[in-house]
Amino acid sequence: QVRLQESGPGLVKPSQTLSLTCTVSGGSISSGDYCWTWIRQLPGKGLEWIGYINYSGSTYYNPSLKSRLTISIDTSKNQFSLKLDSVTAADTAVYYCAREGYSDSSGYYAILDSWGQGTLVAVSS
Amino acid sequence: EIVLTQSPGTLSLSPGERVTLSCRASQSVGVYYLAWYQQKPGQAPRLLIYGASRRATGIPDRFSGSGSGTDFTLTISRLEPEDFAVYYCQQYARSYTFGQGTKVEIK
Numbered sequence: 001q002v003r004l005q006e007s008g009p010g011l012v013k014p015s016q017t018l019s020l021t022c023t024v025s026g027g028s029i030s031s032g033d034y035c036w037t038w039i040r041q042l043p044g045k046g047l048e049w050i051g052y053i054n055y056s057g058s059t060y061y062n063p064s065l066k067s068r069l070t071i072s073i074d075t076s077k078n079q080f081s082l083k084l085d086s087v088t089a090a091d092t093a094v095y096y097c098a099r100e101g102y103s104d105s106s107g108y109y110a111i112l113d114s115w116g117q118g119t120l121v122a123v124s125s
Numbered sequence: 126e127i128v129l130t131q132s133p134g135t136l137s138l139s140p141g142e143r144v145t146l147s148c149r150a151s152q153s154v155g156v157y158y159l160a161w162y163q164q165k166p167g168q169a170p171r172l173l174i175y176g177a178s179r180r181a182t183g184i185p186d187r188f189s190g191s192g193s194g195t196d197f198t199l200t201i202s203r204l205e206p207e208d209f210a211v212y213y214c215q216q217y218a219r220s221y222t223f224g225q226g227t228k229v230e231i232k
Binding site: 045046047048049060062063096098102104106107109110111112113115116117118 | 157158160162168169170171172175176179181213215217220221222223224225226
């Protein structure tokens, strides 16, 4: 069973870069069957999809974050990472990494079937 | 962007009751591109339903999903104590968006 674990600083200063890493265990990040995704949850609010990367490094970003966002992958470490530039207090959230992709007899579904436990990142001086 | 609107915002119910949650999309997402997740406090969301009506692995059969186009429903046939949580719908037809959630709380 695949497991995902987020890591990174819990506090970032305004205007700086938020950096998080997701370590995948119990499965290879190089599998072509999945996309590796970041989602965030603002305090007391719902979920916001941030973006994903696949094994070959192709990315797809939320247009509202695209200008500040970089997602990368390191297959040698079975990790993928998020960098969000020029953060403000509005970026304070619990950040989750997740695996997208599920197949059954009827086909492939771009749903999030495995999630990390989440990590709270606060943006404050 | 496809906007998902969930209703109601909060439901106050007792164990054993039947629950029906609604998710309405601002434009059609077809029949295969809608999922439901359950989230408990301090936990990550858990996939319940995908393809509008298919239960994910290990999900009890008291959970069922239905709908197509712009109107979708998650039904819990008989509430168990562990079902009190927030439920989110998600579309993956055009990019990815989530509804704002419905909280099912103990009455």
